[in-house]
Amino acid sequence: MNDNTLAIDPQYIHLKLVTTQVEMMHVAAVRGICNVEEVGVPAQHEFDDNDNFATYALGYYNDEPISAVRSASSAT
Template identity: 45%
Template sequence: MEKSASTSGKHDNLIRAEVVTTPEQLLHAYAIRAICFLEEHGVPARQTYDGNDYQATHIIVYAEDEPIGTARIRWFKDFAKMERTSFRKAWRDPRTIKKCAEFIFDHISRKGYDRVITHAQPTYARLWRSLLGFRPVPNKDPLYFEGHDEPYLELIKELNPPKNAITADSDTAVLFRIEGQWDDRSEFEARRT
């Protein structure tokens, strides 16, 4: 049974965000996006799923073992772009959204990025600004998509990469490890004394 938004805050310890690393997790992310974009907002499938899905890092959010939210991160030279963020209706509360966003911000900054950009319609842009600390990007025109009544506004958030951010100077083994599991020794790493 799905938790209601009013009770989800009481169950914060049941909510976890993860980097997608398995086909099952990716199917869960796509299912959430289908519910939110295709069914709720009427976004065409060709726009909901695109070629960028194959070059992106996907995030999946679970309440216990039930998928409740997802986001996609794309990587550019000096910034990351957070997009396709969606949560099932019953889990659209500030605590859940913030917990997911903080996981994403930590992931982005661990990779050494100090900026994340997103695009949102005005209603959601207010949420991104007030809840997550984004600010409007000056001198950028809004973007309109066919079939959408409102424009998409560009927003930016500054991040502080940690001291252990992944860089060209990172330990070689770290560069071989699975995305987001950089501190976990791979089962394939030889143990040398």
């Protein structure tokens, strides 16, 4: 392990399906920070019409939301 590596204890990591409006706000914040600000994805591509119909999960570390996953099916 080099000096820039942060050791993360897996016992403090958990995933949760999003079920509340507050959790949806956490999803939007994580996606905005990680994808729009850090990666540079345009907001109009990151947030779309599928957001209203998708299922989300949040990843937490020490009860702090650190990741978001969206599962959305597309109509064919």
